[in-house]
Amino acid sequence: MRILTVQELNQHIKTLLEKDYLLANVWVKGEISNFKAATSGHFYFTLKDNYSCLRVVMFRSRSRSLLFRPENGMAVTVRGYVSLYERDGAYQLYAEEMEPDGTGALYLAFEQLKERLQKEGLFDPGHKKPLPLLPKRIGIVTSPTGAAVRDLVEIIRRRWPGLEIVLVPVLVQGESAPPDVARGVQLLNKLGGVDLIIVGRGGGSLEELWAFNTEIVARSIYNSKIPVISAVGHETDITISDFVADKRAATPSAAAELAVPDKREMTRHVQSLKTRLYRAANDKVKGCGQRLAACMNNRHFTRPLDVFCGSRQQSLDFLLHRLNQGVHSSVGGQEKRLAVLAGRLQTLSPLSTLARGYSICTTPDGNRVVQDTDSVEIGARLSVRLHRGLLHCVVENKNSDN
Structure with a gap:
């Protein structure tokens, strides 16, 4: 009896699995769980139903071609081959294709990208730039051979002859289209002098329009410093x-109409404004002339002396009379008050006291009033102020009795 190593047994089982015709190319339907996107770009997840589960790996060479992002709980259909991972001794499905179950891959990818970019604020109305009223130079990013570019150029030149158009020819379909369209938008921003950019193409299927549903194109439009009109496909x-x-714009033709006004309509509009402005100015001048004539006929201009020397002079005389009365009344009252205060002041004046026979005794320099006998010595010199005159005295005797 031959005894096998673990590795030999796993290799044998792997060989059996890989030789099975059914397992070489099989479609499996289930729900994604334990999904993990490695930094290498590989996807690892489990595919399960109500009864069983299956390990699945999808290498980067296959995962990068997916249009949608797998998520836990998503029902999918996976195509691949079954083999054994020798290290773990576990069989797994090596996925080569994957599609959402019940929902188209393109539609799911569209909804996922739309939701993600909306959360990032790329659709925010506050970020949108107004279109210029009269652009001098318009840049167009589209295929140089499609009907869309012919419609754009024809309508723009018909609506505003002589306007400069800068065409950036790009691919609008296929794997190379998204980066090509993004480079076209970036090129016009670097070029300078472009006032408006139109990005788009003619109608087609969802697959043919897919370049305009990619993140790289969306971010190039969002980061453009020049206003951008999107004109992709038909109205729907x-x-x-x-x-x-x-x-x-619903169509490329509609984009051309949004981009530039019709010069003939603009000319008619300007002429209409010019006529309205002339009429308004004429009416204004006429109205001012009528006001001036009315002012000139007013008696203030025809008889100015009557205005100043008539009733106004009488009013002035009346006011002057009232002013004089007020002044006299005020001065008289103040004179009476002054007389009362002067009488009170006279009563309190030291001079009045001296007039009644009193006197004031001070030191000879007059700096100190002598109020009692203890403050002077016998022989001291004093000054005595009378109502009229001043006496210089010498103290010969003093009596401290009251």
């Missing part, structure tokens, strides 16, 4: 570019 076609752009 909605793309991510339409949500990000500053203005969405």
Whole structure:
């Protein structure tokens, strides 16, 4: 009896699995769980139903071609081959394709990208730039051979002859289209002198319009410093570019009409404004002339002396009379009050006291009033102020009795 190593047994089982025709190319339906996106770009997850589960790996070479992002709980259908991972001794499905179950992959990818970019604020109305009223130079990013570019150029030149158009030819379909369109928008921003950009293409299927549902194109439009009009497909076609752009046009032809006004209509509008301005100015001048004539006929201009020397002079005389009365009354009252205060002051004056026979005794320099006998010595010199005159005395005797 031969005894096998673990590795030999796993290799044998792997060989059996890989030789099975059914397991070489099998479609499996289930629900994603334990999903993990490695930094290497590989996807690892479990595919399960109500009864069983299956390990699945999808290498980067396959995962990068997915249009949608797998998530836990998502029902999918996976195509691949079954083999054994020798290290763990576990068989697993090596996925090569994956599609959402019940929902188209393109539609799911569209909804996922739309939701993510909306959360990041790329659709925010506050970020959208107004379109210029009269652009001098318009940049167009589209295929140089499609009907869309012919319609754009024809309508723009018909509506505003002589306007400069800068065409950036790009691919609008296929794997190379998204980076090509993004480079076209970036190039016009670097070029300078462009007032408006139109990005788009003619109609087609969802797959043919897919370049305008990619993140790289959406971010190039969002980061553009120049206003962008998105003109992709027909009126019913909605793309991510339409949500990000500053203005969405239903068709390329509609984009041309949004981009520039009709010169003939603008000329008629300017002429109408000119006529209205002339009439308004004429009416204003006429009205001012009538007001001036009315002012000139007013008696203030025809008889100015009557205004100043008539009733106004009488009013002035009356006011002057009232002013004089007020002044005399005020002065008389103040004179009476002054007389009363002067009488009170006279009563309190030391001079009045001296007039009644009293006198004031001070030191000879007059700096100190002598109020009692103890403050002077016998032989001291004093000054005595009378009502009229001053006496210089010498103390010969003093009596301290009251």
